Amino acid sequence: MDEALGPPPEMAEKADELTPMLSQYLDLCERYDEALVLFQVGDFYETFCAAAETTARILEITLTQREDSTGTYPMAGIPVDSAESYIETLLDAGYRIAIADQVEDAEAASGLVDRAVTRVVTPGTLTETELLADADNNFVACLTDGYGLALLDVSTGDFYATTLDRLDAVADELERFDPAEAIIGPDAPTDPFGADCMVTPYERSAFGLDAAEAKVRSYFGEGRLAEDAEIRATGALLTYAEYARGVGTDGETGRLEYLTHLTRYDPREYMLLDAVALRSLEVFEPRHVHGLAGAALVKTIDETASALGGRTLRDWLRRPLLDADRIDARLDAVGALRERVEDRERAGELLADVYDLERLVARVSRGRADARDLRALESTLSVVPDLRECLADATADSELLATIESELDDCADVRELIDRAIAESPPIEITEGGVIRDGYDETLDELRATEREGKAWVDDLEARERERTGIDSLKVGHNSVHGYYIEVTDPNLDSVPDDYHRRQTLKNAERFYTPELKEREDEIIRAGERADDLEYDLFRSVRSEVAGATERIQRTASAIARLDALRSLATVAAEHGYRRPTIGADGIEIDAGRHPVVERTGGPFVPNPTELPAEKPMAIITGPNMAGKSTYMRQVALTCVLAQVGSFVPAERAELPIVDRVFTRVGASDDIAGGRSTFMVEMTELAAILEDADANSLVVLDEVGRGTSTRDGYAIAQAATEHLHDAVGAYTLFATHHHELTAVADGLPRARNYHFSASRSPDGVEFEHDLRRGPAEASYGVEVAEMAGVPASVVDRASELLDEPADERATEPTEVGAANARAENASTDGGREELLAELAAVDLAETTPLDALNLLSRLQSELR
Known part of the structure; x- marks a missing residue:
């Protein structure tokens, strides 16, 4: 993959001669030399040189060329509006993607448009809903020498750290958390990671104890981690997460404000289910028998209604409890919900309308949420009062449910702000208007009124001008190139008034404007542009204010998640006759x-x-x-x-x-x-x-x-x-x-x-x-063999042999017996010669690798 990464040599050799835009591209390639840079040029993300050739091949798109005074460069691009599907293909091919967006309005820019990497997309740092395969956690891991291990789900903020005592314990934890990506420090092993995990050595400086400790302290304060190895792993992982964040659409770099909670855990505090146990018990993945998959335990007990609950239930299965009081607290909650059928079912209906709060608030905090995300956030928070009502009776029988009920904060101030500010059905784009409600901002309302009044004046213009000119076929229209116009067909040109000014000539007609129409047009455009700009600023302000409530929303998300997981267990217990242990x-x-x-x-x-x-x-x-x-x-x-x-x-x-x-x-x-x-x-x-x-x-x-x-x-x-x-x-x-x-x-x-x-x-x-x-x-082995379809002659012979005393059974030289005899003979020179002759007779051109391995294993065994 390295052929598509790093600065293009063709450009690097001519760095002083490049056009400003290509010089900007080269600079970003040098700064993000481990990623494939997608460079926004208008409506497309472009790649150049070897990166373009690789992109075109993987994505099966056309390879074109860019030519300027310094040379001709291969070029390949993808549309900005549909980039996610292409990015997914590049990720599947094993690439990290650096998205270099235009962070300046091209029309307002004087000269070169400013661009910056706003995000680095990697398998373990995905936050885009379109790229996340499902609602389950998507972890990126970090491993150091000394077996410090940190795991972070960038999309939800779930963060864990531990120190392990041996390599197989690392493998067990990685099997539990199943990270999509890992970074490793100097001298850290790569053995425990699965084939589906992208593993990359990361910059040494991020793993220095002082730097890592300062990074951890800046997020979580003092004393959160016990061991140097896990401090280095956690600090380096935070550095990597900031790197993947890019500069953000707000132009700010670095800190991920929604990372507010770090769980330092010891695997010995939970029931240990190693990789072998997880697989053989089919906890998360079913076994495949003859190409057919059964069902996994998690699917059997997962009746959760929300993504939040599903992730929590999987986390509980990864780490069953060892503390009897905590186990009994969950069992009390399951029992209370099991007995209250109507409340449990009503809670399930409400939870089905819950959006993924953890991922929503993460996008809000990262400055990537759109207006629909905020509406989804408000919609989810609005069900919280009803959820609390569902728990009102059950809390008497469960301290855990009482705690969850107390943590269900509907964040009324956040809901009120979103409902007051954001349109009920906003568009996807947040820069093109229609996002902010009428009545939220007086200036915006005035601009919209001006725009509406201007358009209403134009709407009435056609009738007025027909009456004034006597031209019944006169039309008033608008297009994005020429703006507003009055169209008159050629036979009626003699009736055109003197205040009409020609704007455009068509085949059978002319288009005109009047000074008053031009004035109204300028007024409409100015008001519309100012309104769009103001709406965008207002939206960002609202989003920033909502981000200030991140911790409160995360606590509510955690409470909803636990409630849904407990409700799921109660539903399974009620519907399938489970009993309290x-x-x-x-x-x-x-x-x-x-x-x-x-x-x-x-x-x-x-x-x-x-x-x-x-x-x-x-x-x-x-x-x-x-x-x-x-x-x-x-x-x-x-x-x-x-x-x-x-x-x-x-x-x-x-x-x-x-x-x-x-x-x-x-x-x-x-x-x-x-x-x-x-x-x-x-x-x-x-x-x-x-x-x-x-x-x-x-x-x-x-x-x-x-x-x-x-x-x-x-x-x-x-x-x-x-x-x-x-x-x-x-x-x-x-x-x-x-x-x-x-x-x-x-x-x-x-x-x-x-x-x-x-x-x-x-x-x-x-x-x-x-x-x-x-x-x-x-x-009953012979009977089972018969049921399986073993030929009757073999079954009958096996039955005869079973009826004979063991010391009287015939020992004819079967193929197995012959092999054993050869093995005994192999200890003599003659036996070795036979084996050498057999080896010499093998046709390597017709031997598969597996056959060769089996042959080698047998010959080695016989020699021994």
Whole structure:
């Protein structure tokens, strides 16, 4: 991408000879050398030289040329009025965009029109509604060495900072917040960032402790951050956000006044859901099976009516609580709203009319809000009194709802100002009139009256002139080039009075003006232009006054957001039979628990109990494939997550401990690009669990040791089971096909065996999806193979082999057996020669990268 960035060499070499406009373009390219500069020339944003060639190619627009005394330069442009769609395409191609607007009226300018970069558009600093993909947060992250991490949503003002102790913890936080962009300091790692995140080293000076600390202090005062690393990350991120803001349409630079709140948090203050757990539990994104996506937990419980509520609910899911009092406060609020159906439904209707206050006030504060934005702000604030009324009864049963009700400020003074100043249905453009209400400003009213009176005089002129001249076909008209005119056809020219002055000649007519018409025209134009200019000044004044109430509006936005999230949880609880959990219990006890997502798929769902008391926190679960083991374990984990979010849970009864972390090892996956097999990924995840889990954690294991030989796999599974039991003591659900583990569990005092029942019938296996005590009697693997369509001959042979004693089963040299024999033979010189011959015979031209990797892995294994 670098070919389109930085100052054009062709221009830089002739800097002293360039025209003033191109010199101005070159200067902006030098100052914003990491961005693609879109340079306003009239109604178009233009690019030049290599940037033009790149722009034309990516946007599929025409490449033209600009020629002057210094040379000929490639040029490509996009219309200012429809720039957003083009900018989105450039962002998707991986570019930052510096928007260089004309900040001076071209007609009023004497000489070169002044231009300045009014915003730098990057994936993580978007504020434009058209470019933001949805209502969810759009974070830009900043990471330093020492693992200081800051995250900012420029569109809403949400701002977080923390210091982490290791790299995998950084990866977990980035998975939770999913930033669209990141800047990194000197020596900071790039490994934890996903492929969809634009990562860029930022200027070293922004990460200096003194500079960063001064920047943080200027926004948030003293003592907000504890660690040097997070101070450097936060300060550098503020500097970057100011850089992206540009000079602003008001000509001011720098400070973002709406950044009024910084949340310094410790991930250990919340339930930790690492990247593996978020994915395997499908909290935010569903898994794709055979190309088909299911549903994510967030979609299942999201009944929010506003963008504000939706973002808050996602934030709660990112960071479930560990404090029992805070959890119970949310549960009280959900319970109060659940019982008050009419108030809850009325609140939902009101919230559906709420605009995104956080993004609205951010645009107001940045000087980018238009008149319709202010009207949307007033409309949203106007529902606040009714929302407070909806909460009047519920506050008696919930301190949290009482707090929210007290924070719902309708900002009556702001509403009154907007309603008095801004037209009810204003135009989009704020510079072309029609924005300010009649009666708001006396001078504006006088100018409008003058303009109206002048136009009324012109409207009556046609009738008067026809009567005066006797020309019945005479017409009075107006166009943008010649202004007002009186048109007379050629046959009637002899009747034209002496005070008519020729203005324009047409094919069959002449156009005239009179001194009085010209005077009225000048009066109308002057009044209209002055009115438009005054309206713009008045609008900016109103917008600035509204911006002064930013903190109050943000508090109201926060209250609305929490109310909507709580109302959503109450709605889900009421409509789907969720029950209030008891928090802080000594163990996990769930009656008739259900999976919140799977139960909504339409088919029958069999509820199941869970009993993991503190004295026996481990369950070894056996049973056939498709019996429901994985679904069951996930539903227990999701029940704990929902409870600590403050939600009722899908169960008849739930008594739950406060879980500090949920670990999962579920399903098969690999990392071919990273050189890791399925088994290596499995072992890496298992290692993290065994190292980090403690007695307050919930561990979900779905098969361990299946990616290697049966003997090795069972040994690993047993050793892991014993370690979790003896050394960790976590609440553990371990599903396995290693039936030998059931005997191990019988010998462990804090473990129990459970199984999912199934039975044989003439039609095959019937899965009852019912959890019972004790180990499973069989795996029913052959029956499942038959149901899956495995050929009858294979099924019959497998059944025969199962009926034989293990030591009598035939060991014919199958393909697998032959491979094993070759592996044993590989230790001899002859075996190595065979492998070398096989390698020499490979046709590399016909071998895909994946086939080559698999071949190399097999040969290496055989040599070992």
